[in-house]
Amino acid sequence: MGVRGLQGFVRSTCPHVCTVVNLKEMAEHHLSGHPDCTPTIVVDAMCCLRYWYTPESWICGGQWREYFAALRDFIKTFESVGIKLIFFFDGMVEQNKRDEWIKRRLKNNKEISKIFHYIKSRREQPGRNMFFIPSGLAIFTRFALKALGQETLCSLQEADYEVASYGLQHNCLGILGEDTDYLIYDTCPYFSISELCLESLNTVMLCREKLCESLGLQVADLPLLACLLGNDIIPESMFESFRYKCLSSYTSSKENFDKKGNIILAVSDYISKVLHLHQGEKKLEEMLPLGPNRALFYKGVASYLLPGQKSPWFFQKPKGVTVLDKQEIPMSSDPESKQEVPICTDPEFKQEVPMCADSESKKEVPMCIDPESKQEVSMRIDAESKQEVPMYIDPEPKEGVPMCIHPEINQKLPVGTDPEFNTEAPKCVYPEVIQEDPMNMGSEIKEQVTMVSDPEILKIAKNHHVHAESYLVYSIMSSGEIECSNTLEDELDQALPSQAFIYRPVRQRVYSVLLRGCQDGTSATYPVVKEWFVYPGNPLRHPDLVRPLQMTIPGGTPSLKILWLNEEPAVQAQRLEILLSCFNLSSSREELQAVDSPLRALCCLLIYLFIQVDTLCLEDLHAFIAQALCLQGKSTAQLINLQLEYINPRAVQLGSLLVRGLTTLALVNSACGFPWETNEFMPWNVFDGKLFHQKYLQSEKGYAVEVLLEQNRSWLTKFHNLKAVVCKACMKENRRIVGRTHWNSHHTGRWGRQSSGSHRTSSAYSRSGQGQLWRDQGPGSRQYEHDQWKRY
Template structure:
């Protein structure tokens, strides 16, 4: 993530940029300088998942109690020294970064393939050096932090921008993460999560001022440097020839630096000694070989400007804008400058499927969207919505969905309703195993019914509502374009309720209607009576397992037993005991009878201890939003 080669350059060639600091001391200094204020650290949560997830047995995931304990200790340690934490999670993939997102997903596929090859060839789990974050960990982490009373936010645009912006606008103590973009933003101090010692609260602060001294640059030059080197917006190859020319004319090549390090020094020297000579006199495109990439380059530089900030590399005029993919991007993040994003859409508001096409999965039908672009946003959802194609036209409902999204209380809902586009990253799936379908396909019917609920249902077996663009990672998907997935009508007694009913109504009986809708999403309306006979904490589990075993015919009874055993037998165990729990070697179990015997033995022993007492009410995705 971040700027190409910058992390390695700082570590090897500019070690003085990194300074060991202590959070307790920094907090005390902050309180003395800002009486009455609370030292606050903005946490880029996605950068911290690897730090928080410590179990050695990571391939299968599932060590929830251990993980929750790790998060609790993390929060408790900072709270004890009077530091407030604000956690940010990625909530959107910006269109300008879609290519980079795809590139990383395909790279992850190759890493996952190596993991499964290792397991098959050595019949053991690989070490931490091959660690890959367990599926769904980011989503579960949001709810875990909320349960711990922490403020947890989900971004409406690139998360690092919102993190940097929050730190800048709220005079925060600093940013905790692992992304060199935080060295580029002119914001509060940046601290490394990978170098954090929780016992002492020591970590490393990466100082952008010292980086500028090493490179002979000003703080305002860093966004320009980042884009010339390549980042998540600017492909690395765009300025490869330019960087080579800088390197060949660079007179002070350091033997202590590798080639990438010398490239960074050479580009920095070009900025300070060549470009700055004409700064303010010539336009940047007259001094750089931007060619047809001018608009993208300007967007990349402008993406680092936080609210109220301007770049000296732009000739500042309020009307200075560049056009990019039929969108208008302001050259400054000054809040007084207006950003407008006109969108050219298909004139057809509803597209009917051609005869003979699969209504559930049509790759040809164009995206159905609202064709009118209004000058003002009736939902008042902020500047990020002005470049989105609003699919749901009810302002109040869209506002509720946005609030739930920002507060990290829902997942994918706002993306579907605001832009009709969603994505799902890599799962630990064996691409060579043809017996088990990808989770992208297993849960697609559920998503299709949810889409119907969010975007409006129709008659017949499918909805006439808009298709949703799905960027889901699965074996064989090159991710060159999204799958266009049609909503699927739900079978609900009395008809499909509106979102206003489900989210906003306080009428008697609405809870029963929410339950009916939840069951309909899994196509389990006929099992309502049987599911209600189960204790409520286990209703969601049974709902999921019934659906899963209907969808995947290669799952067997032993798999079902394993799922149930985890739910019933482990909840009474203390965290430390679970951490020391011995793994069951499936190779030593010769038959299903062995597994059944083991399951019966474990359940019998644990029943007396725990009594299957449940202490946490499960989350219902159809519950009304929190106040």
């Protein structure tokens, strides 16, 4: 998101800051000056997703074959002129960005509601002005880029810091993205992705030096300006009164400038004429009304300092701000927030990671663990809980993340601890190497707090994470906290539970695989995992606290060292056994192994879905299988030219539901040591949104299977084989898949089985009068029973 108001200000008030450049010409000029260095552009991939997603259809779950082709063309264009691309993805949401992340997710919920209202009233896809990126786009873009041979990295903090740092350290041609923070960082040139013309390779370069000339500032002043204006770290309201005070005394206001523009000019004027006057003589907090916000403010300014850089505004250690280099860095996965802070060094990347703590932040939620419980419980946050769980101490550390020091009490608290509750989560602690503080605040020993105690396993997980080979695994093992962004789900449709609930039992089993070493040694208690999952009715005030779900594996579950490092055939069989166990499908192993790739992974997913969700019917199964088979014979051009009669809101949800299942497969596969090749469950091989929608509409109308399969006799045989595998596996769980005519919708308009004694995910919700239950129970208020979330 960047600096508040700066984008519009630059375009309207300082257009000379924006210069049209040709990237091919710049690359040639760069190569002439550095003949031994390939011109390289660092790409902030999260900023580029909307630019890359060019398929006309986006509502049906994603046109993945088209999207893959668009990415390939993008890469080829740069390769043809000798430019190398390095892609960075966000690998986490940092704690001080959580509020901003939540704000965006809740805003997206409103947009999704409007989308479904539009679909129901118009029966067509909304215009591009309501565009919402398909579920899983960021995740699968990582895998797509790797499949296309590109260097793809996932950040260990907010990606824009690592992007800016990489660009500076490697003398890159520039940064390609769409974030005004790249105007603030003192790094290589910043190019706009939104202005890029791929055919000519012309785009707009935004020059920070020209911006400084317009504002009467120096480049080193830009971080200060960014924080006074407000960014993703500093709330815009924090300095609102200060900005208006600057505006009231600013004598050069011009009527043709908008209000935001005048404020930026006024604050810049105050920095250049007032703050510069006393710079070096007075402390910054004496010149600015920082008050209780000074720790957060210093953190915000420090977040723009790249390795080796210092700020002229930090000439001594601010009093009372001892928490500045004590920030916790929880590793999580959602790809949708931006940027963060610098000051500790990652031993593998040799770069400083600036860190400080928000003096007012009290966001950590206590993890309440019942040592006697043998079942999954998403627990309510109990303010009176005083229980403590032993922490793991490793005497031979390898790498570190500092502990959080709460500014109001003089003691260290492990991450996952709230000083008001005094409740500890089981974590592992490692000492950290001493690193220089870029704000000259002295050297301190830092400690890493993680969920897993084995440094070798953590290093492997971290390596897979950094190289974009896994999904969520390192976040679970390092911080015990993950997130999942918005999905196209209709909050008014009570027949289908949210994907967050449907796939929760799978995630719980993955937690048990990854966190086995965190048991306290005296009981079967596992630490809980914080889940920030977006679903209708969730206000996101607190994370859902979810306990791992143990599995019974013949011969026992092997250690992660064996599972991840041992290449013996017997271990490979164990990997597959555990993967199937995560979906509770061990009894269908033989049938699934008889299915050819890539339909094997899809078949596994369909079995799980139809066992879990009572409201799926035979027509849905026909549509899923038919689209997967027909996709094998379709060219990209045929998929592009496919036209739909109308858009069905239920089919929209089902498309998103399946794609979220594919992302869940990515989690399970990476946690189990990659028993399946990633290519097996990539959506461009098994799913096309428009094609599925077409098959769904045909199946809903009662078309024969032969019509669904476009009269292809070879596909007909495969269809019946796949259907038999799914139906047989479901029957083992007493789940009989029936056609729509056997369902009882009554006046509610919901799908519900007339009689069911099952405890599937949706069985408590699909019956008449119960559909709202899962939507009304927000996080922090649920006391889920184990069988409420699993069928088995």
